[in-house]
Amino acid sequence: MAECTLPTLTTLDEVQRKSVLPEGYRADFSQLRTLDLTLPVKELIRRASSRLPQDIIDALVKGRESEEEGSRAFNTLDDMVKNIVLADGHVTPLCQDTGTVIFWIRHPFGLSQARAKKQVRQAVVEATQLSWLRPNCVASLSGKNPGNNLDPFHEGHPVVHFEEWEKPEIEIAVMLKGGGCENVGAQYRLPDVAIGAGRDIKGVRKCIIDAVVKAQGQGCSPGILGVAIGGDRVTGYEKSKELILRKLGTSNPVPEMDAFEKALTADLNTLGVGPMGYGGTTTVLGVHVEEMFRHPASFYVSISYMCWSSRRRTLTIAADGTPSFD
């Protein structure tokens, strides 16, 4: 393995040193209504754009080990690791497509969502100016690009999901979801005669296999799949995306679903699509599935495909104002 790149990232001290948050930063929780989240969110974007989570890196390295040394699949995975090390070292985007920027904010009672949204939007504008994000938000018909990543019509981008919870801390998760992988996502309506999928777990499995074969390398395989069974057309897709936030290697809390995920991951890796569709045994890094309610007449299977460069980060601001990043 002479040419194999080791996935050594910069130390957490180094990451801290490059942080846009001043040393010893504490958010002021005494006045939740006037709390300013702009700076911590900007730091969250910096880390999400340039530093890949460890579980993703580990899975890519494991994939490389499973490929024949010197094969195109092996070399491609090695290039991916090289790229991860470079982006982290230079604090530059891992991929030029910094995606649709999606936030999930969970907060205690008292936080002003209107203010928080303004601050998140400001952080996105500033991160774009610093080239941590590409200006990715254009008017659909004219293609006109305002250049600041803000939706030119309403407040649709960045996407911000809010939820008030009982806990005292604030949690902000971000995902940078590239357009290539978003394009290969799919929603099936069961029964699906074309692929012979009925309204049961076997049918769900067929949908997932079909989607991965159709995606080939176009979603930048090896991919990570979020799959929601049920819901309506909106909530199904929403859930499928949220499932990508789950760390690779963590178990599904439902034992039967966990077994299903593991067996399916192994099956999908026999398809031979491989990294970037070059052929090989590393087609997916993980499949995360969750069952939801449904209307008796509807049975949707919503699949979100995340590229190998699964850029997600979570910021937690504890009740004493201390920020931590995961």
Added chain:
Amino acid sequence: MIRLTTPITEEQIRQLKCGDEVLLNGRLVLSRDIGHKYMKEQKPEWLKPILEGMVIYHCGPVVKKNPDGTWSFVAAGPTTSIREEPYQAEVLDTYKVRGVIGKGGMGKKTSEGLQKTGAVYFHATGGAGSLLAQRVKRVADVHMLEEFGSPEAFWVIEVEDFPVVVTMDSHGGSLHEIVLKKSQERAAALMA
């Protein structure tokens, strides 16, 4: 490993076969969705001298403007090529382009275009934005920046040993076609 410098001749391109690993040098011209629609529908004359014998790169870079007014590429990996399927063959023919770099491969119409014009499809590693930006030595020019925005503009760049693999050649060969067929067969077995 094969080294090629743009502009490339038809004779050079016809020698390439699927699976060949190539290091590209010289100029590349970036273009993606809006650019391809524009080239097919409006066939602008001014692009002809810029594109003849050149390689088009499907890429929307992250760029940085330097204090002296020049540009740098911060991240510059390939975008999914199949979206240019309706336009690519005609663009190759109109502008005598010798190659396209992208990811994910392209379809039958483009394959026929590659054979007719004498061009190939080069595959670059998707997502390797940092790694590939390092091979960009200089941003030589940019066209339609105001009109199209930075991810869609025609950036003209100079690259050094830009690593790509020929996955569709000018003789009808396509690695993507082979992988697709095999995976479809395997999927049928898994679903049986």
